[in-house]
Amino acid sequence: MTTMPLFPPPTTVNGRPIRRRRSELSTPATNVKMMAKAAASDADLVFLDLEDAVAPNVKDVARTQAAEALNTLDWGDKTRAVRINGIVTPWFLDDITDVVLNAGANLDVFIVPKVKSAADVVFIDTLLGKLEEKAGLVVGRIGLEVLIEEVEALSDVDAIAASTPRLEAIILGVGDLAASHGMRSAHIGTSAHYPGDIWHSARSRLIVAARSNGIDAIDGPFGEFRETDGYRTQATWAAELGAVGKWAIHPNQVTVANEVYSPTPEEIERAQSVVSAMRAAEAEGEGAVAIDGVMVDAATARIFETVLTRAAVNGQI
Numbered sequence: 354m355t356t357m358p359l360f361p362p363p364t365t366v367n368g369r370p371i372r373r374r375r376s377e378l379s380t381p382a383t384n385v386k387m388m389a390k391a392a393a394s395d396a397d398l399v400f401l402d403l404e405d406a407v408a409p410n411v412k413d414v415a416r417t418q419a420a421e422a423l424n425t426l427d428w429g430d431k432t433r434a435v436r437i438n439g440i441v442t443p444w445f446l447d448d449i450t451d452v453v454l455n456a457g458a459n460l461d462v463f464i465v466p467k468v469k470s471a472a473d474v475v476f477i478d479t480l481l482g483k484l485e486e487k488a489g490l491v492v493g494r495i496g497l498e499v500l501i502e503e504v505e506a507l508s509d510v511d512a513i514a515a516s517t518p519r520l521e522a523i524i525l526g527v528g529d530l531a532a533s534h535g536m537r538s539a540h541i542g543t544s545a546h547y548p549g550d551i552w553h554s555a556r557s558r559l560i561v562a563a564r565s566n567g568i569d570a571i572d573g574p575f576g577e578f579r580e581t582d583g584y585r586t587q588a589t590w591a592a593e594l595g596a597v598g599k600w601a602i603h604p605n606q607v608t609v610a611n612e613v614y615s616p617t618p619e620e621i622e623r624a625q626s627v628v629s630a631m632r633a634a635e636a637e638g639e640g641a642v643a644i645d646g647v648m649v650d651a652a653t654a655r656i657f658e659t660v661l662t663r664a665a666v667n668g669q670i
Contacts, residue, residue, distance in 0.1 A: 367567050369496055369521050371666055372432045372461070373397040374569050374598035375614035376607045377524075381406035382415035382422070382435075392426040396607045397598065400434035400464050403448050412444045420456035432461045434498070439467035440477065449477070453484040453495070462496040462521065467529065469505040471516035478517040493519060498571070501559055502526025504533045514562040522569035524600065525559050525591075527552055528576070550590055560595040570596045578603035588613040597663065616664045624657035624664075 378396035380387050382403055391399045401419040403412065419435055437448035452460060463481070468474055474497065482492045497520045501507055507530065514523055550556075556572065563570035572591035575584040584606050588599045592613055599610045616624070627644055631654040634642035641650040664670045 367518050368493075369518065369568075372521065372569075373667055374432070374522060374571055375667065376601050376610035377434075377571060377598060378601045378604065378607055379406065379436075379574070382419035383407055383411055385418060385422070388418070388422040389426060390604065392422070392428050392431070394604055394607055395611060396431065396601065396604075397611070398432040398434055398462070399428070400436050400462075402436045403444070404436050404438050404466050409444075412438070413447075416444075416448060416451050420452055423452075423456040423459040428459075433459060434462040434464050435460060436464040436466060439465070440473055441467075449480065450484060453481070453490075454488050457485065457488045457490050457495065460495055462498055464498045464500065464524070466500045466526065467503055467506075468499045468501075468513065469503050470509050471512040474499055474513055474516040474520060478519045481519070495519075496521040498522040498524055500524045500526035500529075500573075501555075502529035502533065502573075504530070507555060507558065510559055510562040511565070514566040514568060520566075520568055522571050523559055523563050524571040525552065525556055525573040527555075527573045530555065553590075556591055556594055556596070560591075564595055569598065572596045572599040574600040574602045575606070576602070578606060581605065581609060585609050585613060597666075614663070615667050615669060616660045620660050621664050621670060624660040625670075627654055627657040628661060 374397055376396045377398040377400060378391055378394060379402055380391040380399055382388065382401040383406070388401060401422060403415050403419060407415040423433055423435075435448075435452050437452070438444040449463065452463075463477075465474070465477055477497065481495060481497075485492045485494060497517070499513065499520065501510055501513070501523055502525075506513060510523065514520070560570040572588060575587050577583055588610055591599060596614075598614050601607045601610055627649055630642050630644050631649060631651065634640070641648055643649070661670065
């Protein structure tokens with residue numbers, strides 16, 4: 354007989370801290386005012402962007418300003434992240450080196466774009482460990498999230514998700530993935546010509562890989578930032594499949610993401626009722642129990658466990 358776990362869940366998975374990631378807010382590291390606003394926002398995670406949001410001729414400025422923001426702004430209980438440039442670019446080494454040596458003590462996560470294989474992630478993990486040593490930090494303190502935005506990465510997503518204990522999340526990067534996929538038009542969120550969700554297969558594959566390895570699955574950006582209903586729809590689709598959060602490219606998307614990826618009070622109450630009834634039934638040696646005319650067994654109750662897990666991570670219970 355399956356014994357249901359106690360709640361709240363453990364504070365670590367695979368040796369990594371469990372973090373709220375309902376909303377991951379993108380902020381260009383070239384804009385000091387926007388970084389300050391992001392630090393004061395309701396986003397669970399803020400990442401200072403050194404990659405796509407920064408022109409090549411100001412990469413050095415952005416890197417310096419990102420470190421300064423990490424060291425001086427009040428981030429509250431947010432997860433503090435930096436998206437560096439990809440490993441094949443001329444900026445990658447300076448990005449990861451300068452940020453760790455100058456602000457590593459105030460950084461929680463690096464977000465790494467355009468990986469293509471598990472070997473890419475292992476390389477970054479190894480380099481990061483040496484930089485942590487040099488900076489006098491605990492090796493392994495800084496976590497990793499990687500973007501799945503190349504077809505090679507999507508093909509290797511299971512190995513990538515299992516590549517290193519430092520990895521905390523994988524993100525569906527729909528913009529570059531559309532180009533890598535050979536799609537005929539940009540699909541950073543929607544397609545007017547494809548029947549249904551054009552990213553359903555990729556989302557599902559990424560989420561299965563993440564869940565199989567005990568890490569978080571994060572849905573990628575929705576480009577039409579004024580189209581709140583469209584963002585909510587995409588976030589809901591991903592949440593239904595098992596994603597735990599979504600990128601926000603504009604502050605007005607944060608509230609929607611936090612709402613979509615938080616169980617409602619009614620869902621929490623229902624889940625607590627089912628879990629309690631199932632535990633009582635197990636204590637009596639029963640494998641199933643009728644609740645409001647519906648037969649619930651341990652397999653069914655696992656769905657409600659997921660609701661309570663998310664609520665506990667979010668601080669709702």
